[in-house]
Amino acid sequence: MTELLTAAQMRAIEAAAIASGEVTGLELMERAGRGVVAAIFEEWPELAPSWGPAPKPPEYFLQNDEQGLHRAVVLCGPGNNGGDGFVVARLLKETGWDVEVFLYGDAEKLPPDARVNYVRWVEIGGVQSFEFGDDVMGPDDLTLVVDAFFGTGLVRPLEGFGSLFLSFAEERASRFPYTKIVSVDLPSAVCADSGRPIVSESFVGLPEIAAFPVTHAHLTVTFHKAKRGHYLSDGPICCGRLRFVDIGLDDFDQRVDVGQQKPALILTHERWPQYPSLPKKQGHKYSHGHALILSGGVGKGGAARLAARGALRVGAGAVTVGCPPAALIENAAQLNAIMLWNVKDVAALTDILADDRINALCLGPGMGVSDESRGLVEAGLKSGRAIVLDADALTLIGRDAPLFAMLHDRCVLTPHAGEFARLFPDIADKLAAPATKGPAYSKVDATCEAAKRAGCVVLFKGPDTVIADLSGRCSINASVYERSAPWLATAGSGDVLAGFITGLLARGFGPMQAAESGAWLQTECALSFGPGLIAEDLPEELPKVFRALGL
Ligand SMILES: NC(=O)C1=CN([C@@H]2O[C@H](COP(=O)(O)OP(=O)(O)OC[C@H]3O[C@@H](n4cnc5c(N)ncnc54)[C@H](O)[C@@H]3O)[C@@H](O)[C@H]2O)[C@@H](O)CC1
Ligand SMILES: [K+]
Secondary structure, three states: OOOEOOHHHHHHHHHHHHHOOOOOHHHHHHHHHHHHHHHHHHHHHOOOHHHOOOOOOOOOOOOOOOOOOOOOEEEEEEHHHHHHHHHHHHHHHHOOOOOEEEEEHHHHHOHHHHHHHHHHHHHOOEEOOOOOOOOOOOOOOOOOOEOOOOOOOOOOOOHHHHHHHHHHHHHHHHHHOOOOEEOOOOOOOOOOOOEEEEEOOOOOOOOOOHOOOOOOOOOOEEEOEEEEEHOOOOOHHHEEEEEEEEEOOOOHHHHHOOOOOOEEEEHHHHHHOOOOOOOOOOOOOOHHOOOEEEEEOOOOOOHHHHHHHHHHHOOEEEEEEEOHHHHHHHOOOOOOOEEEEEEEHHHHHHHOOOOOOOEEEEEEEOOOOOOOHHHHHHHHHHHOOOOOOOOHHHHHOOOHHHHHHHHOOEEEEEOOOHHHHHOOOOHHHHHHHOOOOOOOOOOOHHHHOOOHHHHHHHEEOOEEEEOOOOOEEEEEEEEOOHHHHHHHOOOOOHHHHHHHHHHHOOOOOOHHHHHHHHHHHHHHHHHOOOOOOOOHHHHHHHHHHHHHHOO
């Protein structure tokens, strides 16, 4: 698993490296700028010097570029992000590019390393002045905009010419697909800790992303490790693609005290070896657990059947659907390997749970929110079994304080945004409030706070699914960048996820491990299947995913 850093953690690592005397801030800035230029050439090899001068632009360019130079506009801010920008400008110029630089801030107030690179730059190129009304992006032949206004230091909204420049860049790139925007470290209006655009008070009331000219970069090049904002909220949309530059800080990660904050972990492909429990051990079916999934009434059983199929495919030894008597025939017509029991009421469930081989429950999908359903949730919680609470069970818990109070550390709650708001309205309000200063309250903060309050694992769904337990451990299963799987937004995929987690609980996984693995596998199944996926396909894709993992 890879650790995601906050801005404060990144600053602490950088400070430790500089304090060690092994590297200077200036050297780190040079490595960063060099890395950005290398990443640009890797991303678009046709821009690299080995390709020679830029090919002559097509006729329709209103270009002034007789020599065939690539042209870049570099937007530098008042801090070290701007310092990186000056390095990039110098290196591009040395490669033969035509480069224009704008400075958002006062050159006299630049921090020392950025100031050195500013001076180096003005020796070979000028800093452009800006008048309102100017077309600062220049002629149409613009190849590259480098956004180096702000990085991890962003604490307030961009104003005046800062925000105007970002909108100029956006507008240019939307008109001419060959104009690429590259953000240094982070897109300049995006908070490093939350991935949320920092908006001006005057925009409050409007949707963040619509109200603020945030950069939608084609490429973001970051240093050392990813920051949380690269994976949360609007971060991935604004970053475009994400590349990493090693600036030699690996040795310093362990040497810094990052304070109380536990790191958030991103679930990546590399994490797999950390779950050696996934391969099934030898044994009979009950040594792999028995999951019970409660279904709704007549015509309402699809969600539970999907969950059951997920639990069985993920490796639970036995899976049973429990339903009211009227729904038995419907379910019997659909189920084979999955067993079916009559759970006519709370007393029936309590009787069934006397069998301690049933070691994991899933309550909520298609269950309804009647008093009877409430009783079943109460009985499930009372049994102390590992339990996944989803869909209608979350609605029931959200409106019933005594039920909420029964949650325990073997529960996993799997809310989407709407369910999360019903369960934790005050926390959801904090997350929905406009982010007017950085670091802004993030989905990681919200999920950790929710898990602590509920006293159990909370899996807060989305393309940035955040999973937290009550100890503050937190991870993100991000279906973004190379793991982007938008076709997962399909009816029933949440039921299958609940089933995956339930099946893993039955197999003896801890609640956090089950939630992490379930979410990770759901994305892997979606990626493996591809577009056109419907919820039924997810469990059926698992064998292929397991085989690819060598299990
Ligand atoms: N931390 C590290 O190890 C490294 C950092 N580097 C660069 O340094 C950046 C961080 O530099 P800084 O800490 O100087 O921060 P930034 O350059 O992101 O911001 C500069 C300063 O501007 C002020 N500011 C924040 N929001 C503003 C706004 N909306 N309008 C006007 N002023 C605002 C703040 O005082 C902030 O410290 C990173 O993002 C990265 O690009 C690299 O040079 C390489 C090494
Ligand atoms: K930036």
